[in-house]
Structures are given as structure tokens and as C-alpha cells.
Amino acid sequence: MSNLAKTNRTGKAVKATVMPNLSERFTPTQLAEAITAKRTGMKLSLVDVSEALSISKPTLVKIEKGDTNVKLANLLKVMEYLGLSFSLLSDDSTSKEETGASDDWY
Amino acid sequence: MSNLAKTNRTGKAVKATVMPNLSERFTPTQLAEAITAKRTGMKLSLVDVSEALSISKPTLVKIEKGDTNVKLANLLKVMEYLGLSFSLLSDDSTSKEETGASDDWY
DNA sequence: GTTATAAGTCAAATATAATTAACTTATAGA
DNA sequence: TCTATAAGTTAATTATATTTGACTTATAAC
Numbered sequence: 001m002s003n004l005a006k007t008n009r010t011g012k013a014v015k016a017t018v019m020p021n022l023s024e025r026f027t028p029t030q031l032a033e034a035i036t037a038k039r040t041g042m043k044l045s046l047v048d049v050s051e052a053l054s055i056s057k058p059t060l061v062k063i064e065k066g067d068t069n070v071k072l073a074n075l076l077k078v079m080e081y082l083g084l085s086f087s088l089l090s091d092d093s094t095s096k097e098e099t100g101a102s103d104d105w106y
Numbered sequence: 107m108s109n110l111a112k113t114n115r116t117g118k119a120v121k122a123t124v125m126p127n128l129s130e131r132f133t134p135t136q137l138a139e140a141i142t143a144k145r146t147g148m149k150l151s152l153v154d155v156s157e158a159l160s161i162s163k164p165t166l167v168k169i170e171k172g173d174t175n176v177k178l179a180n181l182l183k184v185m186e187y188l189g190l191s192f193s194l195l196s197d198d199s200t201s202k203e204e205t206g207a208s209d210d211w212y
Numbered sequence: 213g214t215t216a217t218a219a220g221t222c223a224a225a226t227a228t229a230a231t232t233a234a235c236t237t238a239t240a241g242a
Numbered sequence: 243t244c245t246a247t248a249a250g251t252t253a254a255t256t257a258t259a260t261t262t263g264a265c266t267t268a269t270a271a272c
Contacts, residue, residue: 235251
């Protein structure tokens with residue numbers, strides 16, 4: 001999540017993809033950032049992953065942009081390939097939230 | 107809107123699906139079971155959730171059967187409505203697994 | 213500068229997920 | 243039993259995610 005300052009040799013700022021702490025609830029954008037961080041940390045290109053998983057590059061880009069209009073199966077394939085997995089959290093309250101309460105997720 | 111907990115005539119839960127422990131990595135089937143458990147625990151019918159979220163019943167059934175050929179956005183809407191959310195686990199290993207190594211997830 | 217590789221975008225065609233409506237099956241009370 | 247609600251299925255249609263291929267930026271090395 002935090003984009004640490006980093007410069008190339010011309011002094012231009014470059015986005016540093018840092019692995020965010022995601023032990024808690026997170027947004028699709030944060031998940032996307034974690035995926036990109038893991039992939040780049042493993043020094044894999046989009047095409048590397050795309051070809052290994054038979055997923056098209058535009059779809060991979062959608063996933064890494066946090067677009068939730070993607071097939072769950074594709075997201076899971078990417079996550080598994082990168083060594084990421086979900087665990088589940090439950091508000092053990094019986095409350096269901098309002099439908100439009102927090103649209104961070106979709 | 108009909109946000110009251112659904113009961114049968116005696117006010118008892120309809121089915122009793124038990125909420126599995128999902129603090130660790132889980133399969134889509136386990137996630138599906140957790141969703142069903144949470145929904146029935148909240149005494150909501152498929153149609154209750156379906157109508158509240160504008161998701162069709164067949165799609166909801168797919169989700170509750172662990173079919174991963176569903177839109178991520180739809181899964182997330184359901185989870186949020188039921189008070190479920192993901193957290194992320196990472197194999198801190200740099201290993202990428204074989205493409206077909208474990209198809210539990212998809 | 214040039215070159216090479218990666219990232220990201222785009223439109224058209226295809227593949228497939230989602231919806232609709234009707235239907236069957238299952239469960240639990242009266 | 244009978245009745246009512248919930249669960250689950252199915253086929254046809256609609257909506258849309260995905261793919262393909264080409265293309266345009268970006269970034270980093272030379």
C-alpha cells in the first residue's frame with residue numbers, strides 16, 4: 001500500500017511495489033497490489049504468468065488493477081501460482097450490513 | 107425491506123449447517139460451506155439474499171456450491187452482506203508451483 | 213541517442229457467466 | 243396425509259468476461 005520513494009538513475013520517481021500487510025480485511029485494490037508485489041518480487045513478467053496459466057494479459061492486468069469483474073477461477077489461479085491464498089474472517093455478529101454500506105469491494 | 111430474520115413457523119432455523127473453521131487456507135468448497143452456514147445461521151433464504159443483492163438465485167446456488175466460474179464481484183457482494191471477508195496468506199517462499207500441481211481451487 | 217523488454221491499452225470476435233421463468237424436489241409444520 | 247416455503251435444476255436468452263493481435267507507452271541497459 002505504501003509507495004516508498006524510489007528513483008531511477010535520472011532521478012525520476014518510480015512506483016515501488018511493496019507487499020502490503022494483509023492480515024486483516026482488505027480491499028480489491030490492496031489485493032491487487034499484493035499480487036503485483038508478489039509477482040514482481042518473484043521477478044516474473046505479466047507474460048510469464050499469463051503464459052504459464054493460459055490467462056490473457058489483458059485479464060491479468062484487470063486482476064492487478066483490482067477490477068472485480070473477473071472470474072474467481074482466474075484470480076485463484078494467479079494467486080496459487082504466486083503462493084498467495086485466502087483465509088476467512090467473519091464478523092461473528094449476526095448483523096448483515098446495509099446493501100450499499102461499503103462499496104469498497106465491488 | 108424485508109430484513110427480518112427468516113424463520114419457519116416456530117422461529118427455528120431451517121437447516122443447520124455448521125460454520126467451519128477457516129483461519130487457514132481453504133478450498134472453494136469450504137468457502138461455499140462457510141457462506142451457506144453463515145446465511146442459514148442468519149436465517150436468510152436464498153431468495154432473501156438474492157433479492158437484497160440483485161443476484162439471481164442460480165448464481166447464488168453456484169456460489170454456494172463452490173463453483174469458481176463466477177464473477178468475483180458477485181462472491182464479494184454475498185460475503186460482505188453476510189459479514190464475511192478475506193484475509194491474505196502468503197507462502198513467503200519464492201516458489202511458484204507447477205501449473206497443475208493442485209487444482210483444488212479451480 | 214538506440215535497442216530491448218515489460219507494461220498497459222484497444223477494438224472485434226468469441227466464450228461463457230448471468231438472468232429469466234418455469235419447473236421439480238425437499239423439508240417442516242398443521 | 244396436505245400445505246407452504248425453501249432449495250435446487252433446466253433451457254433459452256441476454257449480458258459480459260475473455261481472448262486475440264496489434265499497438266502504444268514506459269523503463270532500463272547500452
